[in-house]
Amino acid sequence: MSIIKVEHLCKQFKVRERPAGFWRGLGGLFSRTHHIIQAVDDVNFTLQRGDMVGYIGANGAGKSTTIKMLTGILVPTSGKIDVMGLTPYQHRRQYTRRIGVVFGQRTQLWWDLPVMDSFELLKHIYEIPERTYKQNLAFFSELLQLDCLTSMPVRTLSLGERMRCDLTAALLHNPEILYLDEPTIGLDVVAKEQVRQFLQRVNAERQVTVILTTHDLNDVEKICQRLLIIDTGRIIYDGGIDALKQRYGRTRMLIVDLARAYSKIQIENVDVIRREGNRIWLAFDRDTISASEVITRVTAHYEIQDLTISEPEIEEIVRKIYQSGMTD
Amino acid sequence: MRKYLAFAANAFQRTLTYRFELWVELFINVLFMLIYVYLWKALYNGRSAVEGYDLTRILTYIVVSQTLLSFHFTLRIARVIEEKVRTGEVVTDLMKPIDFQLMLLATGVGTTFHTVLFNMLPKLLLFYVGLRLLLPGSILTVGVFIISVMLGFVILFNIEFLIGILAFWVVEIRGIYFAVIWGISWFFSGYFLPLEHYPDLLAKMAEYLPFQAIIYSPTAIYVGRITGSAMVGVLLIQLFWAVVLMGLGRFAYLAALRKLAIQGG
Ligand SMILES: Nc1ncnc2c1ncn2[C@@H]1O[C@H](COP(=O)(O)OP(=O)(O)O)[C@@H](O)[C@H]1O
Ligand SMILES: [Mg+2]
Numbered sequence: 001m002s003i004i005k006v007e008h009l010c011k012q013f014k015v016r017e018r019p020a021g022f023w024r025g026l027g028g029l030f031s032r033t034h035h036i037i038q039a040v041d042d043v044n045f046t047l048q049r050g051d052m053v054g055y056i057g058a059n060g061a062g063k064s065t066t067i068k069m070l071t072g073i074l075v076p077t078s079g080k081i082d083v084m085g086l087t088p089y090q091h092r093r094q095y096t097r098r099i100g101v102v103f104g105q106r107t108q109l110w111w112d113l114p115v116m117d118s119f120e121l122l123k124h125i126y127e128i129p130e131r132t133y134k135q136n137l138a139f140f141s142e143l144l145q146l147d148c149l150t151s152m153p154v155r156t157l158s159l160g161e162r163m164r165c166d167l168t169a170a171l172l173h174n175p176e177i178l179y180l181d182e183p184t185i186g187l188d189v190v191a192k193e194q195v196r197q198f199l200q201r202v203n204a205e206r207q208v209t210v211i212l213t214t215h216d217l218n219d220v221e222k223i224c225q226r227l228l229i230i231d232t233g234r235i236i237y238d239g240g241i242d243a244l245k246q247r248y249g250r251t252r253m254l255i256v257d258l259a260r261a262y263s264k265i266q267i268e269n270v271d272v273i274r275r276e277g278n279r280i281w282l283a284f285d286r287d288t289i290s291a292s293e294v295i296t297r298v299t300a301h302y303e304i305q306d307l308t309i310s311e312p313e314i315e316e317i318v319r320k321i322y323q324s325g326m327t328d
Numbered sequence: 329m330r331k332y333l334a335f336a337a338n339a340f341q342r343t344l345t346y347r348f349e350l351w352v353e354l355f356i357n358v359l360f361m362l363i364y365v366y367l368w369k370a371l372y373n374g375r376s377a378v379e380g381y382d383l384t385r386i387l388t389y390i391v392v393s394q395t396l397l398s399f400h401f402t403l404r405i406a407r408v409i410e411e412k413v414r415t416g417e418v419v420t421d422l423m424k425p426i427d428f429q430l431m432l433l434a435t436g437v438g439t440t441f442h443t444v445l446f447n448m449l450p451k452l453l454l455f456y457v458g459l460r461l462l463l464p465g466s467i468l469t470v471g472v473f474i475i476s477v478m479l480g481f482v483i484l485f486n487i488e489f490l491i492g493i494l495a496f497w498v499v500e501i502r503g504i505y506f507a508v509i510w511g512i513s514w515f516f517s518g519y520f521l522p523l524e525h526y527p528d529l530l531a532k533m534a535e536y537l538p539f540q541a542i543i544y545s546p547t548a549i550y551v552g553r554i555t556g557s558a559m560v561g562v563l564l565i566q567l568f569w570a571v572v573l574m575g576l577g578r579f580a581y582l583a584a585l586r587k588l589a590i591q592g593g
Binding site for chain 2 (some may be wrong): 013068071072073074075089092093094096097101103106107108110112113117120121124125126127
């Protein structure tokens with residue numbers, strides 16, 4: 001059964017040239033000089049209940065704008081959003097009871113208050129029955145180890161601790177859908193992994209439909225069955241992670257610090273795509289040549305100091321998708 | 329309803345953390361009130377009554393109106409909205425099943441209740457004892473006065489709310505805020521001088537504006553300038569303004585939502 005249906009969704013922002021100052025600020029109300037930014041451009045997708053989907057794109061691709069329309073905060077310029085039979089921005093009050101939202105860059109908790117007070121306030125706002133509230137709090141406290149955090153004011157928490165509290169806050173009222181906009185942004189590797197595992201459990205055990213935006217492929221690699229890739233407002237890929245990797249993710253990157261300067265670097269089946277002083281970036285196709293073979297060849301001809309292998313970045317994959325012309 | 333009570337209680341609690349500031353504010357308020365009191369004593373030197381106010385009555389008027397003026401210092405809802413729009417925090421409010429206007433009203437009630445307890449009532453008591461001020465004529469007057477104060481508060485809240493909503497359209501509302509709240513509103517609210525003392529034209533203007541309903545109406549009831557059935561008329565006018573302004577605020581807010589554009593995550 002489909003739970004979210006998005007059809008021909010578009011959002012334009014009109015950006016005015018607004019000079020500073022009081023009266024000129026007011027003048028901005030009537031000014032005619034503006035340009036249009038097409039933040040979301042004809043986006044279509046349907047999600048099923050219980051799906052866990054990654055919404056991926058580089059910075060400025062249109063992820064947050066999409067999430068804000070899905071959560072009813074922004075009104076679409078055109079197109080249709082139907083979530084559980086509701087139009088988010090029209091039925092906001094009714095709709096917000098049934099969804100949970102986490103924005104990685106801001107908190108929905110009250111800055112000056114101890115975390116527990118924020119939870120209590122949310123209990124009233126969402127009119128959560130006492131029993132449900134207690135059960136959920138116990139469940140999330142244990143899963144996210146909140147015990148020593150809840151008595152502290154939000155402003156004293158680290159980013160990772162705050163995120164754990166924000167995740168709890170978004171789920172206390174048993175939402176059917178959880179929207180997360182860059183929930184792992186700024187977190188360290190351990191905290192990121194904790195968030196991912198938590199989301200996976202929430203999705204699996206509580207049948208919560210999850211949409212998660214990120215620019216970090218690692219976030220979605222293990223936990224999302226389906227990926228939507230957005231670039232400059234358009235969906236350029238909609239499918240599984242494996243198919244994506246199969247098609248576009250074969251490139252690996254070897255970053256090498258050379259011991260001294262070489263005027264020319266040439267290795268068979270390997271592209272030198274960047275040079276900065278003695279550091280070089282080598283791209284290779286893992287189906288054509290293995291990483292250990294590349295390393296052997298490099299060390300055979302050049303004196304090296306250090307090397308690292310990196311996974312493909314989202315920008316790289318987006319570039320590949322365009323190159324292959326498969327932007328259906 | 330429960331949720332808005334929770335908001336009010338919450339705001340009240342948060343205000344408790346700014347204790348020191350509140351003592352400073354109380355101190356400065358009292359200083360200003362003393363200045364006004366001595367000013368009026370000097371002006372009345374030898375005179376018996378002006379425009380129906382004898383010295384005790386005018387002093388009572390000044391003390392009560394100065395006390396009610398504290399609403400202006402405490403509420404600051406326009407600035408709260410501006411801040412929410414500027415930082416994008418408004419997004420987190422919109423995600424919740426609450427009414428933005430009522431939520432802010434509840435928050436305003438919470439912070440103001442704190443001011444009533446720890447600033448306004450002590451001031452009133454202090455000056456009442458120190459100057460032997462008038463007491464309201466009857467228990468009924470006290471009741472009407474309290475209702476009138478609450479309606480005045482709601483009116484001020486809604487004016488602030490309307491100004492705050494402008495922040496959805498213009499970058500900078502501080503100019504408008506100071507002009508309306510600390511200029512026009514102060515002038516026409518009669519906090520400094522009973523409206524009877526105003527030149528006819530200004531007094532007439534004040535009568536048709538909502539600002540007099542914030543301070544002048546309740547104060548005039550307190551000091552017995554408005555009595556009997558006239559009190560009902562005043563309450564009705566206040567109620568009219570409260571409802572109209574609340575409706576306007578809601579309308580402006582809904583229009584703002586359609587235009588809302590918050591940048592960033
Ligand atoms: N309120 C706004 N006004 C003008 N432009 C905006 C606004 N919000 C977003 N944009 C622009 O729309 C595009 C998409 O932004 P966003 O959805 O925030 O991207 P992402 O979340 O993928 O980084 C960007 O070019 C951004 O600058
Ligand atoms: Mg974003």
